[in-house]
Amino acid sequence: MEEFNFKAIENLVKFIGDGISKISPEDLHSIDIEALLDSSRLLNEKLIVLNYLLENRIKDSSSIKEYPKSKDIDKIEENQIDLMDVIVEEEAKSENPIISSSNPNKSINEIHSNSPQTSLADQFGQQSILDLNKEIGINERYLMTENLFAGDSEECSDSIQKLNEFENLIQAKDFLKNELFKKYNWNSKSNHVKRLINLVERRYQN
Structure with missing residues (x-):
């Protein structure tokens, strides 16, 4: 107890x-x-x-x-x-059929590398954003902290700031793949992970 x-x-x-x-x-x-x-x-x-x-x-x-x-x-x-x-079920309905029929064991990075034209930002038709810190509200930041960063609010803020300051999407995705995914053992099917990737794509969307 x-x-x-x-x-x-x-x-x-x-x-x-x-x-x-x-x-x-x-x-x-x-x-x-x-x-x-x-x-x-x-x-x-x-x-x-x-x-x-x-x-x-x-x-x-x-x-x-x-x-x-x-x-x-x-x-x-x-x-x-x-x-x-x-929300996964609802998101699945909106996803491109090519992604839905792909191997469920594929990582999110493999999916994006094979189908670059069907990014999460493109699928949801969302506009680009200028600042991740302004886009992520207090409630969503809390959920990300609890579900993606093991409750470490400082680590969550530092990671979001880094994702916000890269020169392009390739660098941001490299940080996601080689740093955050490995460090916290993220599941690419997680709604929280999908949401973060979507925000990052919109941050560097032309």
Whole structure:
């Protein structure tokens, strides 16, 4: 019980509250809403795990040796899967058929090298951006920190700054491939990884 990260729940509640307070009918962005949804799902997952730990702590203190109910375990696993893959299905519908039918074990770099005309930025038809730091909101930055940089906010900020200052997309992708992917063992199918790649492509999009 002592190992549970209560600070993560506190930070999530704060990020969600701050994000909601900044939403206005005159200035709605789908990215902001998606970031709030991801934060809410992550909070839901952590609360389910906390509830499970509390229930077992009560059982242990009463010296009742019972195994956790299978329904509880299934519920935890279901939420963990939902958190990481919630948008993947929708993104798959928008992806080019060539990419969808390719070998699922291929890395994101192999996919891009074989099909340069079907980058994530091209697929989503998004405009180029000038500054990654301005494009990545507070909620999304938190999710990237938790899911891509092992909770290290300083490492997340430093990496985003580096990705923001390369001379071209080739250098930025080289940093992603040879530095970040290897250091944090990223899964190219992860929605958070796809989102970061999309932002980097838009940063250097002509």
